[in-house]
Each structure stands twice: as structure tokens, then as C-alpha cells.
Amino acid sequence: MKPLIEKLTSTFSPSGYEDAIRDVIRKEIKEFADEIRVDALGNLIARKGKGGTRVMVAAHMDEIGLMATHVDEKGFVRFTGIGGVYPRNLPGGRVRFVNGRRGVIGLDGGVFSNDLPPLDKMFIDVGASSKSDCPIKTGDVAAFERPFLDLGDRLVAKSMDDRIGCAVAIESLRALKSTSNEVYFVFTTQEEVGTRGAQTSAYGVDPDLGFSIDVTSWGDTPGQRDFDVALGKGPAIKIRDGGMLSDPRIVEWMIGAAEKNKIPYQREVLLGGTTDARAMQLVRGGIPVGCVSIPCRYVHSPSEMVDYNDVQNAVELITTLLRAPVKLSLAGK
């Protein structure tokens, strides 16, 4: 599975510009899905099985990035963020535009200062010397460039958020030889700018229930507090986050499957942030949802770290969940 993770994290597709990653994923899944389609917002929707409970599984394809706002007279590219881009993760970093051009991020006034300027006091140097020889135009988009790093159990890359979720979804689809349910694996667009693709794809799929696969924060490095999720202790079953309360029946279903099959898991109570499940929950007449999270250190930096065992256990948990007929108990509702 490591080559797949490397391939997915080496693809450049910021929010709204998911063409490249969609092509990669489509190739990976086309022999395993019963039907594949792309909707108006670019979501890639793959169906497996027919006739049972309709389950939507969402992993977002997009990644955070940058968008050019202006090229100045000397050829420096001013930019704004796409999604949650933090100034401290940028200086000295390298980026790659969707048109292939690379560049490095510089600061107004140079680097010999401890002050951290806002994004509008930074620029991308693509090696141009004037506006006319700069290959970048206002509106062009870029993503971070950073090589994939295999540290054994731990894997580091840009865009683990949420290509690791895409990898888990792809592997789960492949492992799911048959299912009694009608499962829709949806590789969504524009999650980082407001779970937008999930909203329209959930409307189109109209599932009975669903969950997202996404990264979550971590609590196991110096200075991190009050978050009981660590790398290597299993996928995290979300109970709540900043935008969604998981349906208790979904949480029960997931924990039951993990315990019965002795798959390690963690209980996740996240205060900030949210995932595609939030948008799914609120479409049409409302949908019961939850989320399987992959613990991930240094989220929204160019070097996001996950544990390979958590990833494999997430695949096992999800295939276990999807194989047998899904029936939510109405007890307690």
C-alpha cells in the first residue's frame, strides 16, 4: 500500500483543481467498482454492490494550496491561501503550480528576522525577472512540494490530508470482494474550502447513512494537550468534532465491529475542525453519519505524518463494516 500512498501524495490537486488526482484515483479503482461517475462539482463516485442499505463513504481528494493574486513588475508572484494555510509553514517552502512550474516562498524584507509576516507580505519566486517572462498569471494555483518519506512505521508527505483517506478508501474498495450493501465510495472535491463537494455528492447519492475517512489531529508530541489520540494506537472513531456530532448508532456500529474483530481503535473527541461528514449529515432530510479518522501529526503543514499500522487497521475496520448488511438499531432514538 505504500506505493499507492506515495503516488497519491505526489499528485498536485488543490481545492477546485482536482482533475489530476481524479484521473489517478479513477485508474486505481476502475476494475473494482461496479459503476463510476463524476458529478457537476467533480466528485468521483464509485458504486459497489446493488440493492442493500445505501452507504456513502467519503474521502476528499483536494489538498490545501496557494493561488496567485498578482505578478509584480519584477516577476514575483503574490498569493493567497486555499484552505487552512498557516504563515509559519510557508517561508523557505517550495511549491508547484498546476501548470508544472516550481517556485520557492520568500518574505518581504528577507529572512533575517524572527517576525512572522502575514501571507500578503510573502511572495513566490519562480525564477522570473519580470512580469513578462513570468509563466504564472493571476488565478493560477499551486500546492506544496515535498518528497514522500518512508520512516518504517511512520510515513511523511504533503497532502496526507486527505490522500491517506483516499488510499484507505481505494484499498477498502479493492478488498471488498462482495457486499450486501449498496456502497458509494465518493472521492470528494473542495473539502478544504468548506466541505463543498460532499454537500452536492451526498445530495446526489442520497444514502441511508454514511461516514467520512479523513485525518484528525494528534495529542502525542511535546506541548500537545487534552487530545487522547496518538499515532500507532489504531484508527480513531469520531464521536464529535467542531462541526458534527456523530450519530451514536454509527459510533456503536463502528466500535462493535472493531472490538468483535480485535481491530485496535481510539475514541476521538475533537474540539475544532470538521470533515465531509458534516455536510453529508445536513443534506436533504438529514443522514446519520460518522467518521473514521487517521491520526496525523503536523496537519496542514508540508510534512504530515501518519502511522502505517493505523492505515492498515483503518482498511480492515472499513471492509469489516461494509461487508455484512448494515442495519442501524433504532433503539435509543
Place this chain on the structure above:
Amino acid sequence: MANKTPAVGAAQFKLLEKLCNAVGVSGGESEVRKIVLDEIKSSVDEVKVDALGNVLATQKGRGAKRLRVMLDAHMDEVGFMLVADDSEGLYRFKIIGGIDPRNLVGKQVVVGKENRPGVIGAKPIHHTTPDERKKVLAEDSLRVDLGPESKIKVGERGTFAPNFQRFGPSLMSKSLDNRLGVATLIELLKVSYPNIDLCAAFTVQEEIGLRGAKVAAQYFKPDLAIVIDATPANDLPMQYEAENVFYNTKLGLGPAIYVSNSSTFDDPRLIRFIQNAAQNAKIPHQIRQPGGGGTDAGGIQRVGVGVPVVSVSVPHRYTHSAMSLSRIEDWKNTLVLLHTALRQVTPSLLKR
């Protein structure tokens, strides 16, 4: 209906003046709606006013395979609502939409259904201290002064007084945002586009959260949508000859094509399509700098199974104030660009 290229001449200036001088603060758009209904009735196949007050008109095409193309322009403008009667014709108010309170002081306004004149005043320089003059007068400390015989009731809306002017290459008025868009859409409807089903939405309540557009998109269920709006030009030169790198758009460079703002990432296929249409016909155009702000595109894009969207705006300075300013050429080029693009719409546009 002749298949002609729309032009900007005396009739169009007259229509724009009428639209700009009409008052249509969000939620109270009826004066603008009446003008729109009157202007479009002879050039559309169907028209209705929906529950929220949107004007929804359809012009059917004739081709075999045609896309449903929604064109959207919001009718409403920013303003205020009276919230308390302080007697003697003085009223407290709350801003509707986004107005910088610094743009309120000393402005002539009109209030209520009969557009009664009034003023938002402040203590004159004779009676203020230097310290007082450094402070911004907040909305709460200002009053609308309508005089003691106004008979205006709390809950009525008002906005800056009508003041349309055309001089040389420029247009000046309150509410160029978005009467420029409304006028553009009316002119487009006077032409016919047999290759598409044109779904025209003149929407309400854009300035307070893109509300009318969401409902309009649910009604039309279009294959794609183009939003016509007016966008700020923050293009004055910087001091000390530094380069202005945050201008949003510039006057005189033509219609502004959106790529992203806080409400939408515009569809890359539609961005390219509009750009190509402009380049091939040598119509001046510019890319609006990505950044904040929003248009009805954000309301439309995520309705139902989703709608590919793009926005095209007329740049204008000093928006959401008593008087903004735009160039006639930019408006004309916006109209011609949209006309040129619409004629080229085919189903293959949405191929991935």
C-alpha cells in the same frame, strides 16, 4: 427577436439610470422588480415572481441538445432599516448588507415606500474637539434625520439618495452594484440564444447572504450558471510609487472574470471558456484577484447535485457607498463578452 449584438447607447443609459435611481434595499426590491418585469416581458417565454421575490424568466432555445444556462443578477442593494423612533423625526437604524460606517456621515438618504428624503448628519467642525474628530462615528451613535412630519415607521428601509450621473467615460451612482448587472441581463434577454435554454434570475437578498439565488437555482436546476455582478476596483495608486498589488480589479481593463472568492471556486472549465471567448473576439478582460467577497455563485453552486458556476463582474470604485464610479467601456465590454460567450455554449463545454 433579432440575433444582434447588444450595444450600449442612449436607450441603455436611460434604463441604467432608471435602475440605479430605483430603491431596492435587500428584502424590499419591489421598485426594481417592477422595472425588470416591464423591460423583459416581451422577450421571454415564461416569467414568474417566486415566493422570495426573485424574477425568474425563461427563454427557450431551439436546438436538439441544449444546456440550461442560468444567468443571475441580484436586484438588491445595501442600505439600512429604522429600528427605533427617537421622536422629532430622528431614527436609530441598523445597516443592511455591508456599509463602512465612515461612508454614512453627511449623506443624503431616502426612506420608506415613498422615498422620503433625509440626512445622516453629525456635529459640525465648529463643535467638535480635535480628539473627537479622530474617532469613527459608529452606526449606533448616528441618526437618520427625516424631520418631524415624516410619518415614517420603525421597520422601514432606506438607502443613499438617487444620484445617477454620466460624465465623459464614466458612470457615477449609488447601487451600481448591481444595477449594472441587472441592466446587462435585461439587454442580453433582448437578444436570442437558440443554442441554449436561457434561465434568467433577477435575485433578491444577495447582500445579506446570497439568499434569493439559492432558491432560484433550485427552481431552474440549471446545467451551469453565470453570475453577473459588479466588483470593487481598489486601483488607486499607492503612495511613494510602491506597486499596488491588492487592487482586486482595475477600471478600464474590461470585465472581471472570477477564479475564486470566499464563497466559491469558479469552475475551471467555465473560467477558460469565458477567457477564450474574450481572447478570440479581442474583448478586453481581466482576472479578478482571488480573495474575499462573494457573489450569488456561492449560493447557486451547491444547490442540489451541484452547479458549475463562474462570475463576471463590472469593476467599479467606491462600492457600497453613496456614490460609486465605473467606466462605460467596461460595462459595454461586459455585455459584449457575455453575449459572445453565450452564443458559443454547447454541451461539450462541460466535458471533463
